[in-house]
Amino acid sequence: MSEYLPAFLTTDGLLIGTIVPFLFVLTIVVFVHEMGHYLVGRWCGIGVKAFSIGFGPELLGFNDRRGTRWKLCAIPLGGYVKFVGDMSVTSKPESGEDDNLSAAERKVAFHTQPVWKRAATVFAGPLFNFLLTIAVFTVLFSAYGRYVMEPTVAEVRAASPAANAGIQPGDRFVSVDGQQVETFSDVQRIVSGRGGDPLTFVMMRDGKEVTVTATPEMMEQKDALGNSVKVAVIGVVNNEELGQPRLISYSPGGAFVQAVSETGHIIERTGQFLKRFVVGREDKCQLGGPVKIADMAGKAAQLGFVWLVQLVALLSVGIGFLNLLPIPPLDGGHLAFYAVEAVIRRPVSERAMEAVYRVGMILVLAFMGFVFWNDLFGC
Template sequence: MNEFLTTFFSFDNIVITTIIPFLFVLTVVVFVHEMGHYLVGRWCGIGVREFSIGFGPELLGFNDRRGTRWKLSAIPLGGYVKFVGDMSVTSEPSNREEDDSLSAEERKVAFHLQPVWKRAATVFAGPLFNFLLAIAVFTVMFSMYGRYVAEPTVAEVRADSPADVAGFQPGDRFVSVDGRRIDTFGDVQRLVSGRAGDSIVFVMLRDGEEVTLTATPEVVEQEDALGNTIRLGVIGVVNNAELGKPRHLTFNPVEAVGEAAKETGFIIARTGQFLQRFAVGREDRCQLGGPVKIADMAGRAAALGFEWLVQLVALLSVGIGFLNLLPIPPLDGGHLVFYGVEAVMRRPVSERIMEMVYRIGLVLVLAFMVFVFWNDLFGC
């Protein structure tokens, strides 16, 4: 028995080092997403039949006083809220047979019989809560640890780099990148890193005058803090302590919220930028991963400390929120497209068209899932 316990609780045991951190990260993100749907749905007066973390057979659960079944299911790769009037856990629109089976009381709280704005608010709340979770996490992090920044100055230009070709010189100070104001050297890195191969306009301050330069970042491979190999765009300039004057910024709670909102907004924009470039073949497919990659990252983050694991929760939460807003049924964004059309036309989309689009969307979602699983296991 002692040998079993020693093996099970050893640092190298995959249950402790990988599976538990993975389940923690995924459960928090899924719970917050589904809680957004649930809370706003309840606020809108919509009845809820089930709230599940995970899919498949129920492991444990209970009924609350409103009749909602809260449960933990066997397959921990997601979750769902099933409202009154839903055909399935993917919140597909109700059909006529389902309508006929509803009592008069149930029809008052059925999801599909609510005004379009209530349905849209309930659906949008899931991704919104994911973004709010990220803001909350970053707020705590900035309040506790602050942020290190450096002046946006060029100390060195690497020979034959894009910056060298474009005419950058030591002592130059970044003013703007593609029209966006620059306050720190980190701002430059963030705006350039996702733009490999793009022509970017830089406004530099040189000897008191502004100079406009154009450079195209090149791709380099680096290892991030979690040991992942990532591909970034760089122009080949270096900052140092003498010119950069690095300093530590601290934030009060209000300032931390603002900084956290900006950080979350940047991650949302960067996610959209990556997917747009990926769709046209300008990003490495190995940068996309599924549950296996997330589990590996969760294990590495946990090994570095709880604060790293919480930051991974924030990053994954933004990613889940963004992906769910893509205009593809059965994702939340697909529902919102239908509600937008309904609001404009003042009548629901026909069941035949809706069913056809749902089937196409489901195929696309399943294809994407197969793709990331392939990347996880065989492709990269």
């Protein structure tokens, strides 16, 4: 037995090398998400019964002076905030439970609040995820700046989409698909998620603008963590001579602006990926669940703490985006019902909500099963 301990306990082992980084990343993302719900709920005057990191049996916890139970539970794959009167998946008291609430409890119960307070409380979870990503990027840009290269072409791969479109060495990208570009990474960002889509490229050549059309093709590459990923490329390469790499330093304000922009790009790319995935135009192996996240956390930890923090930022914005999808029981599903309620000026019937929630739950469970299958067998 003892001969297995080094492999389990060393920094390259399962516990310290993978499980600990995974729990670090996931706990921060979940804590920030739930703290968004909690803080805005408290600000709206809603009572909170419990704040939990994880599900299942409680491992440790305490009650604060307001009566909220703060606890850490055994299954670390999520968390929740339980508001007063919030007893079912539809955020309403279950049959008979409403009668058990005292007058004071009814005053601060979730379901008795105006629709805007309920919506703000629900939206706050994903919002705090986005703010976490912005905060991380702001710190990183302030501390390390950002390396950029000019959007120029040093080489064109033979028989590539770029070559077929007539792009030549020495050309400079002006815009891609109508979006102005300033750096070579801007070009990569736009192209990488558009495999199979004809894109219009405006190139500067000998002082004149030339417009060409190229269709990016999918290519398997290794990302910074060593994972195999499929990205769209057109087959051009930059180099130091033409790219003139330089480091951009940011003031705190400038870092914040750049962080907001970077977060916006990630949200846009995530939405683009999901739309293409639904119609079968993205590789299913790009989606993974807890096992894949744990593997990425372990690899990031080996590269250093900064890489691990970057993974926190990327996972946080992903969790925030997914939670805004209008599918019950996700936050976006609640928000969709509140939007309907605001329009018709009355709550959606309990029967209709429960029917939609059943369908939504099936979809969520199917998605979870899909990513678990990818983790363990599919990819």
